Every structure is written in C-alpha cells, then in structure tokens.
Amino acid sequence: xPEVTQTPSHQVTQMGxxxxxxxxxxSNHLYFYWYRQILGQKVEFLVSFYNNEISEKSxxxxxxxxxxxxxxxxxxxxxxxxxxxxxxxxxxxxSPGGGNYEQYFGPGTRLTVT
Amino acid sequence: xxxxxxxxxxxxxxxxxxxSLNCTYSDRGSQSFFWYRQYSGKSPELIMSIYSNGDxxxxxxxxxxxxxxxxxxxxxxDSQPSDSATYLCAVKRGGADGLTFGKGTHLIIQP
Numbered sequence: 001x002p003e004v005t006q007t008p009s010h011q012v013t014q015m016g017x018x019x020x021x022x023x024x025x026x027s028n029h030l031y032f033y034w035y036r037q038i039l040g041q042k043v044e045f046l047v048s049f050y051n052n053e054i055s056e057k058s059x060x061x062x063x064x065x066x067x068x069x070x071x072x073x074x075x076x077x078x079x080x081x082x083x084x085x086x087x088x089x090x091x092x093x094x095s096p097g098g099g100n101y102e103q104y105f106g107p108g109t110r111l112t113v114t
Numbered sequence: 115x116x117x118x119x120x121x122x123x124x125x126x127x128x129x130x131x132x133x134s135l136n137c138t139y140s141d142r143g144s145q146s147f148f149w150y151r152q153y154s155g156k157s158p159e160l161i162m163s164i165y166s167n168g169d170x171x172x173x174x175x176x177x178x179x180x181x182x183x184x185x186x187x188x189x190x191x192d193s194q195p196s197d198s199a200t201y202l203c204a205v206k207r208g209g210a211d212g213l214t215f216g217k218g219t220h221l222i223i224q225p
Contacts, residue, residue, distance in 0.1 A: 031210050043158060043202065045212030055210035091157050101146045101165075101206065103213060105157040 002026045004106035006092050012112045016081050021109045023075045023092030030097035032075045034067065035105075036060070036088040043091070049075065050097075082113045116141040120203050120216035128224050133190040135219050137203030140184070144214075147179055149188045150202040152218065158202055162188065193223045 005024045013019050025032050034046040047067055048055040054067065066078045075094075079086055089110050093103040117140040127133040135149075146165055150158035162177040164170045164186070170177045176189040186205075190197055200220050204213040 033212055035212070042217045043204075043213075043215040045214065048210040048212050050210040056212055058212065089157075101208075102148070102160055102163050104160060105150075108157045 004094055006106040006109050010110045013082055019079050021077045021090050024073050025075055025094030029094035031095040033093040034077045035091045038088045084113050087113045116214045118203055118214050118216035120219050123220040124222050126222045127193050131193055133193045135188040135201050137186045138184055139205045143207050144205040145208050146206045147186045148204040152200045195223045195225050198223045
C-alpha cells in the first residue's frame, strides 16, 4: 500500500541554523500539507500546497518557513533560522483530491533545536 | 477561531464493550470530518471520514455526524486492547484547506 515517507526521522540542530525537512507524498496525490505537533499538544496545521503553490497557511507559518516541490516527487519544508520553540514533530500529509479529502500522514520528523 | 473540542480522558472501556468518543466543532463552514488514531510517538492514522449527516460504518467503527449540533462521534464495537490509543477528531472546510484537530481522547481498553 502506498505511503507518505519522510526524512530524516530525527534532526538535531542548533538555534539559528537552517533545516530542511523532506517528504515524498503518495504518488498521484494532488494536495500536500505540513503539520507540527509539539510534545503533549495537539496537531497543528502549517501549510497546504496545491498546483505548485501555497493554498493556505496558518499563523504559525511565518517568514521563517517556506515550502517547495523541487521535482515530481519531493515536498520540502525549510525553516530558515530555527528557534527553541520550533522543537516538535513535523508531519507531512497528502490527499488525492478529486473530491476525496482524506489526508494520509507520514511517520514524521522529530526536530530538536538546542 | 476554529476550535475542535474533545474530552481528553482517559476513557477506560472493558474489552469487548463499545467505546464512544465525542467531538464538537465551532466552524459552521466545516464540510469534512475525520477520525484519526495516534499511538504514542507515532503519526496520526486515518480511521474514518464522514461528509454527510448520519451514520457511516466501516467494520467495527461507526462515525456519526450532526452538522446542526456541530457534533461528531465515533463508536468502536467489540473493543480490543490494540484499540488503546489517542483518538483525534479533525475537521476541514473544502479543497486544500488544512485540518483543524482536537487535542484527542485517550482511550484505554482493559483486558
């Protein structure tokens, strides 16, 4: 069964450094998403991406964040200058579209900012 | 402000019984409703989606939606110890909109 994959599974970085989190959505899915979950808190929406552009973004997704789909398979989230409060699990999700809005999540990347 | 409310639990249910999980949401523009299961340290796993008022059954799971009351529920029949997890309710508007999640209900199935 097709699944969303994410790399790395765990990333440790120092405050102020740039990180890129990578995702390979399910083939033929049209909508792509990033979410984060701070330890012990709820899953929070960051951004959605469709037709090679951002469709919606939350208040969390400020100028420090950016997304890209550099080729036909990868979908990346970049955090330009990490802060301690960026430490969280980051989940990528994809959705087929065409009236099917079910979102399938990848295993996540645990980001630790020191 | 879009809000999704769930009782955090823990909700303790004997094995073989029915577990009932509830969720309310604030955004009347919500069109799609989902239940996810999340084991500790893992990612959300989709269990059910529901788009219309009424009931939707899939195996041991039944989702119920009442848009007038802004209420979604999930019933798990013949509960198994492996059903012990946190159950997340999520809602969205249309198209590419992101999901708004509740904090989840921690369900414990007692053998």
